[in-house]
Amino acid sequence: MSPDQAARGFESEGRWDQALASWSVWEPVPPGELYCATCWRYARGRKEYHIGICLERLGEPEAAKELYWKALGILQTDEALECARRLLDLHQSTGTIIELRQKVSALMPKARETEAYQWLTGSIRESQSATFLDEAKVIEIARKEIESRESWGDKARYEARREGEEWHILILRVDHSPDGKEVFTPGGQRLVIVDGQGKVIRYLLGR
Helix, strand or coil, X not given: CCHHHHHHHHHHCCCHHHHXXXXXXXXXXXXXXXXXXXXXXXXXXXXXXXXXXXXXXXXXXXXXXXXXXXXXXXXXXXXXXXXXXXXXXXXXXXXXXXXXXXXXXXXXXCHHHCHHHHHHHHHHHHHHHHXXXXXXXXXXXXXXXXXXXCCCHHHEEEEEEEECCEEEEEEEEEEECCCCCEEEEEEEEEEEEECXXXXXXXXXXXX
């Protein structure tokens, strides 16, 4: 039994460590009598795709994403679409849809004409539309963040502005003097940066 046949058997049994080991040692026959150069390239793409599946199952999403991306540029038809779906799912689960969109946008126009890339482009657009953020939503995200970190969340004032694909929310601690006037407390300034998926990516202390 060849290593690739053994690897598929291990996959069907959920033995991902062994499947990974088998795929890693398997090399398709070099171009020649049995394989043309195109067939050899496709075989390499399938190897990278299956290694990516193993790594995803073994809890290594970043490595899996890189292999899916490489394989996507090689595979065709149904295999390419399945690879695109896995790639999208991983980026959604890790909150990195913007990164994926940037990689797809950076491709040459002709490369983006394939069915798999067109599907991926449309799915990314739908995903981002579904999670559209407005000022009220990002302020609510920032409010939850400040209340989880500071004791004065109930005294906060929020100012949100869009910066490219990010939202920057300035948070000011506002106290009141005995006569009721607002007092901005020294050291009570924070900046929360939220990405396009609503994830807090930075929390900065201000003056």
